[in-house]
Amino acid sequence: MAAIDGLSSLVDLENGTISREVFVNEEIYRQEQEQIFARAWLFIGHESQIPNRGDFFISRMGEESVILTRDRRNKIHVFLNTCRHRGMKVCRYDAGNTQTFSCPYHGWTYDIDGRLVGVPNVQEAYDDRFDRSQWGLIEVPQMENYKGSIWATWDKGAPPFLDYIGDYKVYLDTLFDGYDGREGGAEVLDGVHIWRMPCNWKFPATTFGGDAAHAISHRSTLVAAYGPQGEGDRHGARQDAPQTRYEIGMPDLGHGCHIHMHSKDEPYTPTWQTMPNVEDYFRSAWESRQAKMIGNLYFEVGAATVFPNASWASGIRRTMAVWHPHGPQMTEAWRFYLVDKTTPPEARDALRRYHMRYSGPAGMTEQDDMENWNYASAASKGTIARRYPYNYQMRLGVEPVPDVPLPGFVSPILAEQNQRYRFKRWLEFMESPSWDEIYPKAVTAVGRQNGR
Amino acid sequence: MVAEQTRTRDAAIERLLLVCEIEEFLFAEAELLDQHHYSEWLDLFTEDAHYFMPIRRNVKYGEQDRESTSDETDVSWFDEGKGTLAGRVRQLATGYHWAEEPQSRTTHMVTNVQIVDAGPQEVSVRSRFLVYRNRLMDETDFFVGKREDVLRRDGDSWKIARRKILLDQKVLLAKNVTVFF
Structure with a gap:
């Protein structure tokens, strides 16, 4: 080699x-x-695949599954399709409309804009010290809607x-x-x-x-x-x-x-x-x-x-x-x-x-x-x-x-x-x-x- | 009472004969495909035939109606008539359609044949298929799924007027689809 x-x-x-x-x-x-897939701009999909608020479409970047969503304020996001807790795929449907992605494993629940909004038993189990704002879905640092086509890169530079x-x-x-x-x-x-x-x-x-x-x-x-x-x-x-x-x-x-x-x-x-x-x-x-x-x-x-x-x-x-x-x-x-x-x-x-x-x-x-x-x-x-x-x-x-x-x-x-x-x-x-x-x-x- | 029993029995035999006839037709069709007699296979289709294999989707419980792509508006694996099938058959016969040159070995298994509806001219038939493809040295694919056919009477035999093929795969695991179903 x-x-x-x-x-x-x-x-x-x-x-x-x-x-x-x-x-x-x-x-x-x-x-x-x-060197390439974690840095280059990659094609994700098209805005016509998520025309309404709450719509999502599962796509892929390199080897990994990602979710293309349109949130309640009409903003488009691209997230890594994995729960921050133990890594389970938070979405296993190809496309659809939803308010939240709820992880089947331990129930962590994310808003369609990526925020972590629900963790079961959070008060007792985490002693009130859990900062949900730090544990949202992993979002691409850069996304572009170019004439309706959606592109993203994992590299903020x-x-x-x-x-x-x-x-x-x-x-x-x-x-x-x-x-x-x-x-x-x-x-x-x-x-x-x-x-x-x-x-x-x-x-x-x-x-x-x-x-x-x-x-x-x-x-x-x-x-x-x-x-x-x-x-x-x-x-x-x-x-x-x-x-x-x-x-x-x-x-x-x-x-x-x-x-x-x-x-x-x-x-x-x-x-x-x-x-x-x-x-x-x-x-x-x-x-x-x-x-x-x-x-x-x-x-x-x-x-x-x-x-x-x-x-x-x-x-x-x-x-x-x-x-x-x-x-x-x-x-x-x-x-x-x-x-x-x-x-x-x-x-x-x-x-x-x-x-x-x-x-x-x-x-x-x-x-x-x-x-x-x-x-x-x-x-x-x-x-x-x-x-x-x-x-x-x-x-x-x-x-x-x-x-x-x-x-x-x-x-x-x-x-x-x-x-x-x-x-x-x-x-x-x-x-x-x-x-x-x-x-x-x-x-x-x-x-x-x-x-x- | 006896007459009633005879009638029921006659109807059952009638139905059994129809199932046998349809099975024989489908088995003979599979034989043509496995022997690469594609022109004869094509002759089994009506001029207005519709050959359709949708893409399958992962959907929520209760949304099964969205589980397959539509033959009216969507992109599918196949959605075509006899004219396009004829083009595929011509391509296979060129000797330089590299995806099938040399030819693959295939076996079409057809089972679970059920008559869903039998009219005077047309019958609706459901079946299951397992298509095995092996080519060159060790390249092997299994295509497994369900078929929904409409067969139309044609003299002593039948023609295929509609065929819907439900491949039980979301991501197609074969690199291409050079076989017919």
């Missing part, structure tokens, strides 16, 4: 190689829980969420803004896919973070033909000309995506031909968005990852998938599907069905990903296998595509530049003792100056 202080020798960005230890080593996995995503915001906005370009207004469909995959969490996170080369694994989807209108290509007809497709990596932040860029005067591409009402809805949304566009900037994001483990797509496949570490060789995936609150029922139904046949463990596209991640992990564990690094040399030393007015490092398709940036960021998190080293304050400004 590699020693932790030798991490930089495992990630060789100059030569484009990364040791398999990074993906299989148990000590590195344990260290990731401290982490930079604000908007600095954490930096210039990547323009990409992420295509997930949380409306089909017609309005700001925010999304909601999560009821029903979250949760499943376990025997692979290291970095496989899905890296594939989604802009690995467009893996599309070849989905060749069988052409025959399956289950596009938006119920037939044809899995993505439907869209602008697939290579010159409008790019891979984006954020050199200082580690986020990545691959995108299809659209111009302001580009006409709507028919997508839902067999469903005239749905087609009308999306055509009209497209036209409204074109009218609102400033400059020549709109893109659909085919696949993307916010460092470390929040993967997403936009366009008509608006989903968020979080890859929770569940052991060095196991990942628990949570997949959320988004639509606009104002999307009419017929279009909502078409999207819902498209999501189900495309995505998740029963989805015709992603079943094959899970096979690849599973056996790539398994075949990298061996003593001999670990001696041979993975190859990340595709377009090593590539220059950014000139004259593309987009933030981040813009590579042509195909390249592995965004994956190299991702592992650069991974190394920074793993080696840095505090956020002062991980996140130099001037990072965003410098990025802009460099035309990234």
Whole structure:
């Protein structure tokens, strides 16, 4: 097993190689829980999952269960799902509405805002010296409601969420803004896919973070033909000309995506031909968005990852998938599907069905990903296998595509530049003792100056 | 009195024959799946078939109506018609659907067959399933749960018009679902 202080020798960005230890080593996995998952901003859920006061939804941060709640004063909280007395889960329902969480073990009771409000026999048993105010549910020190999406970090020294995503915001906005370009207004469909995959969490996170080369694994989807209108290509007809497709990596932040860029005067591409009402809805949304566009900037994001483990797509496949570490060789995936609150029922139904046949463990596209991640992990564990690094040399030393007015490092398709940036960021998190080293304050400004 | 007994007995035999017929149909269906005869399996579905596997939820006592996701508004594991099932069958036959290449070994066990309602054209049937999947060297999954079918008469045989599959898992413990139920 590699020693932790030798991490930089495992990630060789100059030569484009990364040791398999990074993906299989148990000590590195344990260290990731401290260095990455206890410090980074993580995706929790969406405010639409807790619309009313008293609502809660159980989510997860890294290896641990958390509760997303909306209190009586309409404030949103994220708590660790564990009783302060002996650690029992205070909530074992998936979601619901409540005034309090009462621990089944010894009866400690917490208000939905996290305050400890009841301890059985407190006066006799604790001699009146018990200070309930010190024993509320453990709450994240920082939480952000970004256009309805809820993010949190366990590190009070982490930079604000908007600095954490930096210039990547323009990409992420295509997930949380409306089909017609309005700001925010999304909601999560009821029903979250949760499943376990025997692979290291970095496989899905890296594939989604802009690995467009893996599309070849989905060749069988052409025959399956289950596009938006119920037939044809899995993505439907869209602008697939290579010159409008790019891979984006954020050199200082580690986020990545691959995108299809659209111009302001580009006409709507028919997508839902067999469903005239749905087609009308999306055509009209497209036209409204074109009218609102400033400059020549709109893109659909085919696949993307916010460092470390929040993967997403936009366009008509608006989903968020979080890859929770569940052991060095196991990942628990949570997949959320988004639509606009104002999307009419017929279009909502078409999207819902498209999501189900495309995505998740029963989805015709992603079943094959899970096979690849599973056996790539398994075949990298061996003593001999670990001696041979993975190859990340595709377009090593590539220059950014000139004259593309987009933030981040813009590579042509195909390249592995965004994956190299991702592992650069991974190394920074793993080696840095505090956020002062991980996140130099001037990072965003410098990025802009460099035309990234 | 004797006539009454005969009628009761005839009705019981009638019912027993129906149970046997339905069981034979469901067992033959399982056989097609385990032998990977997916096109023939697909032919067992009506053109308007609905194939539905909700996600299960952990809910409070008394809120059992919320225990499964809805087929009208929610995301489920499967919620589709024959057209999408046909796409899945085509994908399995490509030889490069890597999640099922090489093919998994499966065994579909169908038990506890109960006729809930028998009309002239349709019967509602409940059953339990245990689907065993083993692939490559040692990868093994068990899918266990309940099915609620509506079967429709089709000449001498039956077609599946509706199938609701209640997998008894909240977190899907298999990495993917490449099997049919």
